[in-house]
Amino acid sequence: MAMTYRCALVTGASKGIGAAIAASLVEEGLTVYALGRSESSLAELATRLGERFRPLVADVRDFTGIARALGGVEIDVLVNNAGGISTVRPLYEQTAEETDEVIALNLTAPLQLIRMLLPGMIERKRGHIFNLTSTAASAVFPCTTGYGAAKAGLSQAGRILRYDLAGTGVRLTEIAPGRVETQFYLQAFDGDAAGLQERMYAHQRPLHPEDVAAVLLGALKLPFNADVAEIIVSPTDQAVGGHVYPSATPST
Template sequence: MPATPYRTALVTGASRGIGAALCRRLAGLGLTVHALARSREGLEALAADAAIRPLVADVTDIAAVEAALAGAEIDVLVNNAGAVASVRPLYEQTAQEIAETVAVNLTAPLQLMRLLVPGMVARRRGHVVNITTTAARHVFAGTSAYGGAKAGLAQAGRVLRYDLAGSNVRLTEVAPGRVETEIYLRAFGGDRGRLQGTLYSDVRALQPEDVAEAVAAVLTLPEHVDVAEIEVSPTDQATGGHVYGKPA
């Protein structure tokens, strides 16, 4: 894969799943990767790679994130952190569940872009990657708050891309279909067995490394090329998630 023009990256939600895979893949491209997550324990495995620098902070606390970065120049911002507080109709969710879902999936990425994009523009070198979801484009029952927040991030990216035209700063939205991670674990009451049996055990879901590979691909394209939006789905999953064909 060609070299990337970038030197540093910030990956949020880095302690597990897609975030951890992203950190490893971007470090493999030669970037110094700042891995942000709340769990110090979850970041320890990544710390074995000298190119990955763990940052322990809550992504919704923008002041704490700024302090943790300590003025580091970030070329690539990957807004990966996501949260699904519950999978229920909106009218059955609590106010706290909705607020938390919006804070992690929409407000935090907006604040990070506000914080880091000015430096990218000044250096004329930068790339924002927003990890959204096919639930932002299609109907998945019980995901009004999550899908709505991610759809808001998708639209914010489209507007920001317009504002960035001519700045040499790129913005890519990556919208994965079903990925085998623990993002729905809380919604399943912490029951890993039920989560695995319901969503992953008898289907070929995407793996975190698949999403990381898609991100690496767009980061290594020539600087005059921007993949604005990309939807990455399992081969067996039909658009919208209503049909999931199971191989014989």
């Protein structure tokens, strides 16, 4: 299907999955408003991707500031990708601030952006919302209580919204990736990049940001009467819960 959407807002677009999604959308001819907190990273991407990549330096939780910065731009595609996890510890060992932050980033902020942009999409009878959740929304990963709860909440919000949006022409797709090789967990690993690589990515093949972008683009390019509601994208080497299950060794 020829791409008829014109403008997208991608959150967390300065690196990782968000940057890969933004690049894919630019290649399809969309103007992409790329939201992130790193001005230098966004500027570097703008140099590479050209004038259809529009940097928007902001905190995803500042939805009123984001609305002012967009200035009435008609957003056809919203990609709620930004999120974070500051610590991987049991809930009872976290501070109140750490728990508040993970809920605000992964649940409250995307819901506020959806609330803000949906009226225009409904009025134009054109739009597609993508919520990037995680396999942590439905599987048990130790020490991720707040993160898993926030992603599960966003997942359930999407199911309810599909009922509310039926007949409006607006589509909503949840993409739940498994382990993706990015710097997402770097803060939780106290900035230890080598340790992160060893524990998370060195011993089983992870997904890459471009894999997730390809899945999103496939859903976006379906005919308008078709909506892929929920997609789980898992590394071939990862099973639910993050574990690898080797073949049984024959007894001797």
